[in-house]
Ligand SMILES: O=C(O)CCC(=O)C(=O)O
């Protein structure tokens with residue numbers, strides 16, 4: 680099926696609509712997770728597909744935020760026409776126009792080299808590995824062992840800043856991993872990443888999936904969108920607090936982390952770990 684249509688789902692009981700333009704693809708009666716590494720299988724979190732736990736103390740979090748603020752400010756100076764005096768991450772949306780934001784985001788889409796990560800990068804796979812009982816690392820063969828982290832800046836009330844509900848694993852190189860969502864600022868019950876508990880174990884035939892390159896609310900995405908489910912299409916927001924991490928299976932339906940706040944940008948880090 681092709682053409683334009685409106686998909687509907689709920690985020691914490693709030694009804695959302697997205698305009699989707701693109702082809703749908705056939706889906707099989709198979710659970711993709713059962714063919715790959717399930718990094719949560721030896722943990723308490725296997726059934727729900729995600730968990731929240733402590734990652735940084737207050738001092739580490741403050742340092743991380745300050746350093747990322749400086750990193751964004753330095754990079755932003757090449758993209759925005761506005762003065763960056765008094766720049767703060769949570770006020771990012773005041774320092775950039777719509778057009779400049781989309782260009783800036785596509786410039787950091789391929790993510791930032793791990794050398795620029797402000798804290799000890801190796802402590803992260805160790806800590807998550809302890810929680811889920813795995814030996815983990817930041818590098819993956821499918822990515823030429825390149826190690827990186829990604830930054831997400833989601834402006835308030837701008838629905839084009841967010842990806843639609845999706846599973847990362849439709850992109851081959853993102854399979855076999857565990858994903859991390861690390862809140863930096865502005866991440867709360869109205870803006871943090873949403874997901875469908877347990878959906879990592881659904882059969883493909885239980886969802887309606889678009890082809891790659893689908894357009895959602897006027898923006899093209901490289902990852903296919905989940906456009907419908909046979910089960911309830913209800914997403915929830917686990918809402919990790921400052922200093923915590925949300926770790927989740929990339930086979931889980933997630934995304935649609937719209938920022939419903941009025942005046943604060945949500946900034947979060949995205950990292951992926953694989954078996955090492
Ligand atoms: O933070 C978001 O809104 C999206 C994150 C995401 O899709 C991911 O980490 O794979």
Ligand SMILES: [Fe+2]
Pocket residue numbers: 845846847933934
């Ligand atoms: Fe994702």
